[in-house]
Amino acid sequence: MRVWLTGGTGFVGSNIVHEALTDGADVMTTVHRFVPEGPVGYATDRVDMTDEAAVRSSIERFSPDVVVHCAILNDLSRLYVDREAGWRAYVTATGIVADAANAAGASFVVVSTDWVFDGTQPGADEATPPNPVNLYGVLKLASELVALERGGAVARVSGVNGVHRCRPDSPRRQDPGFGYFVASLVDTLRRGEPFTVWESDDINMVATPSLASESARMILRIGELGLSGVFHCCGRDAMGRMALAELACEVFDLDAGLIRSGPPDPDAMPGAPVPYDTSLTAPRTSELLRREPTPVRRLLERFRTEYEAVA
Ligand SMILES: NC(=O)c1ccc[n+]([C@@H]2O[C@H](COP(=O)([O-])OP(=O)(O)OC[C@H]3O[C@@H](n4cnc5c(N)ncnc54)[C@H](OP(=O)(O)O)[C@@H]3O)[C@@H](O)[C@H]2O)c1
Structure with missing residues (x-):
């Protein structure tokens, strides 16, 4: 299989690259500001996802079976400051990549x-009508619609934890979402320092944690099968932040006595509403991918193995 993707140097994208290579696929990813050094086992192409001609030419030349659009302008505050740039980076870019995938006869997953x-x-499932509360959610939803109207697939991930396969040293901090939550907890407790689990009505308090490598496998499978429509590429269990922290302590053999509860760091708040309970279910995804979602304990056990392998 030949896989072309945007954002293969990011957190989720680097897991897609890693899993695709593990399965023997040929991979090309766009690179943007960060360029990996040395032989990496996959091809790179310096392409801005908003540059229609460059995207089309890169995909044409690589001739992929599967195109995954994973790059993102990952800065919620900036989206509000420059709304046109935000629209271009999300919605326009998704249309550009989807059209280029279609022109090349490849399947497309955003x-x-x-x-x-x-x-x-x-417990929203794949058919639940979305209703985003901030500009990031609006732009992602508009991007989803662009992908769907072009016959592509939408792979929603949630509360993504795991190892960054391209930049393992990138800073891992708690934020108002669930991404990096377990990694930041484990890093802190392993130093013997206390970790304050943020608890507030103003942040994402409940989600369905995922493991980046497993979500990556699901995304690749959707592309390989050429499926379309909406998928939830997440774990099985909805969880609150404190319950996840306590379970992570059990799985990673850490001292739960170092866990505190407290309000979020005001400097980390995005200045925009954050959804409180974004838990997902995935009946359509389970049926079409013929797999049951993985319990969160099992995901954390696998995360521990990955975490210790790169340490
Ligand atoms: N992380 C989570 O917890 C989470 C949760 C839900 C959904 N997601 C979704 O997962 C996807 C990936 O997120 P992530 O957390 O992996 O993001 P990330 O780590 O910030 O990676 C973003 C990637 O996009 C690239 N990029 C940025 N601007 C670009 C441009 N103009 N042209 C080409 N590439 C560009 C970046 O390259 P440079 O670094 O070189 O600029 C980087 O490789 C997104 O669709 C996001 O909505 C993530």
Whole structure:
């Protein structure tokens, strides 16, 4: 299989690259600001996802079977400051990549998020109508619609934990979402320092944690099968932040006595509403991929193995 993707140097994208290579695929990813050094086992192409001619030419030359659009302008505050740039980076870019994939006869998958839901829709499945509460969610939802109207697939991931396969040293901090939550907890407790689990009505308090490598496998499978429509590429269990922290302590053999509860760091708040409960279910995904979602304990056990392998 030949896989072309955007954002293969990012957190989720680097896991897609890693899993595809593990399966023997030929991989090309766009690179943007960060360029990996040395022989990496995959091809790179310096392409801005908003540059239609460059995207089309890169995909044409590589001739992939599967195209995954995973790159993102990952800066919620900036989206509000420059809304046109935000629209271009999300919605226009998704159309550009989807059209180029279609022109090359490749299947197309765009990676999306549980933040298309408003935080009052617990257990949302693939058919639940989204209702985003911030501009990131709006732009992701608009990108989803662009992908769907072009016959592509939408792979929503949520509460993504795991190892960054391209930049393992990149800073891992707690934020108002669930991404990097377990990694930042484990890093802190392993130093013997206390970790304050943020608890507040103003942040994402409940989600369905995923493991980046497993979500990556699901995304690749959707592309390989040429499926279309919406998929939830997440784990099985909805969880609150404190319950996840306590379970992570059990799985990683850490001292749960170092866990505190407290309000979020005001400097980390995005200045925009954050959905409270974005838990997902995945009946359509389970049926079409013929796999049951993985319990969160098992995901954390696998995360521990990955974490210790790169340490
Ligand atoms: N992480 C999570 O917890 C989470 C949760 C839900 C959904 N998601 C979804 O997962 C996807 C990936 O997120 P992530 O957390 O992996 O993001 P990330 O680590 O910030 O990676 C973003 C990637 O996009 C690239 N990029 C940025 N601007 C670009 C441009 N103009 N042209 C080409 N490439 C560009 C970046 O390259 P440079 O670094 O070189 O600029 C980087 O490789 C997104 O669709 C996001 O919505 C993530």
